[in-house]
Amino acid sequence: MSNYGNIVSETVEHAIQAKGLSKRFGDKLAVNKLDLNIPKGSIYGFLGPNGCGKSTSIRLLTGLLTPTEGDVTILGKPLLGNEELFKKRIGYMTQKFSLYDTLTVEENLNFVGSIYSFSRQRKKVRVQELLHLYGLEQQKNQLAGSMSGGQKQRLALACATLHSPELLFLDEPTSAVDPQNRREFWERLFDLCDVGTTILVSTHYMDEAERCHALAILEQGKKRADGSPQTLMDAMPAHVVEVSGDKLRELKHTLIINSNVLSAAQIGAHLRVLVKHCVQDPLTFIAKFSNNRKALIVRPSLEDVFVACTGGRNVD
Numbered sequence: 001m002s003n004y005g006n007i008v009s010e011t012v013e014h015a016i017q018a019k020g021l022s023k024r025f026g027d028k029l030a031v032n033k034l035d036l037n038i039p040k041g042s043i044y045g046f047l048g049p050n051g052c053g054k055s056t057s058i059r060l061l062t063g064l065l066t067p068t069e070g071d072v073t074i075l076g077k078p079l080l081g082n083e084e085l086f087k088k089r090i091g092y093m094t095q096k097f098s099l100y101d102t103l104t105v106e107e108n109l110n111f112v113g114s115i116y117s118f119s120r121q122r123k124k125v126r127v128q129e130l131l132h133l134y135g136l137e138q139q140k141n142q143l144a145g146s147m148s149g150g151q152k153q154r155l156a157l158a159c160a161t162l163h164s165p166e167l168l169f170l171d172e173p174t175s176a177v178d179p180q181n182r183r184e185f186w187e188r189l190f191d192l193c194d195v196g197t198t199i200l201v202s203t204h205y206m207d208e209a210e211r212c213h214a215l216a217i218l219e220q221g222k223k224r225a226d227g228s229p230q231t232l233m234d235a236m237p238a239h240v241v242e243v244s245g246d247k248l249r250e251l252k253h254t255l256i257i258n259s260n261v262l263s264a265a266q267i268g269a270h271l272r273v274l275v276k277h278c279v280q281d282p283l284t285f286i287a288k289f290s291n292n293r294k295a296l297i298v299r300p301s302l303e304d305v306f307v308a309c310t311g312g313r314n315v316d
């Protein structure tokens with residue numbers, strides 16, 4: 001169902017559009033002139049380090065924060081003035097999962113159903129459906145506070161989607177869970193996407209960002225690059241050279257002070273070096289320092305793109 005592949009087409013319907021979106025807290029410009037065009041039915045990622053403005057951007061797009069400047073259009077209508085209307089069409093899962101620890105799994109879901117004014121019968125049916133869908137039937141009488149990270153995450157997603165929102169915002173939803181739970185969680189996101197839900201997810205993790213149909217790399221409140229993972233990798237603004245041999249730490253320290261080197265990081269038995277595009281022949285350039293060590297030009301990864309776009313600062 002995703003129409004991300006048609007993003008260049010004029011006929012693409014957008015779930016989220018933002019133009020010049022900015023948010024200032026005192027002297028701090030947390031979000032700086034953000035432009036977004038996110039097609040309906042796609043999974044879009046915000047990738048960036050702590051404090052780069054991911055959560056603030058999400059709060060601006062959900063109407064929980066008022067922008068200092070800029071406009072947001074959600075599902076074809078301006079967000080400003082329609083915040084109440086959108087409450088029923090938007091789901092939001094926060095980093096902390098926002099569960100009531102002293103309520104059971106079922107009580108948490110019932111509570112959300114009441115917030116959305118579901119009738120008793122509709123609530124009963126929907127809660128049973130979600131308990132089944134998210135594998136929580138066995139835990140339905142367990143207090144949310146006593147559940148594992150993965151179970152809490154499933155319950156939080158069930159709560160955020162109880163009212164079947166067309167648009168779902170997920171703020172670092174997998175920070176507290178193990179890789180297996182992260183995998184399963186992403187399968188559930190694609191199931192939601194398949195029935196037409198548009199999902200915006202923020203993350204620190206490269207592997208998660210690579211699962212998105214498209215993503216924005218954010219740094220210090222600014223969008224440094226955006227596009228599908230493949231497009232970003234194809235348009236990588238640096239050469240990637242992998243060097244192998246001995247004394248790689250020594251070589252790293254020599255390379256990193258050269259102004260044509262964006263980054264040098266050891267990955268296993270290789271040194272992965274990002275050389276600026278202005279260097280015409282990166283292998284000859286590296287050979288000047290590498291003392292007959294083996295060097296190869298390799299395909300960029302999303303992490304290389306991230307490093308090149310953000311000047312070498314790492315996500316944590």
Ligand SMILES: Nc1ncnc2c1ncn2[C@@H]1O[C@H](COP(=O)(O)OP(=O)(O)OP(=O)(O)O)[C@@H](O)[C@H]1O
Pocket residue numbers: 025028029030048049050051052053054055056057
């Ligand atoms: N209510 C606020 N008042 C003042 N400063 C704020 C407020 N909310 C966020 N900030 C600042 O804005 C910047 C962006 O914060 P934000 O929480 O959006 O980043 P983030 O990318 O979501 O970080 P994290 O990954 O740690 O959640 C940070 O410097 C933060 O301290």
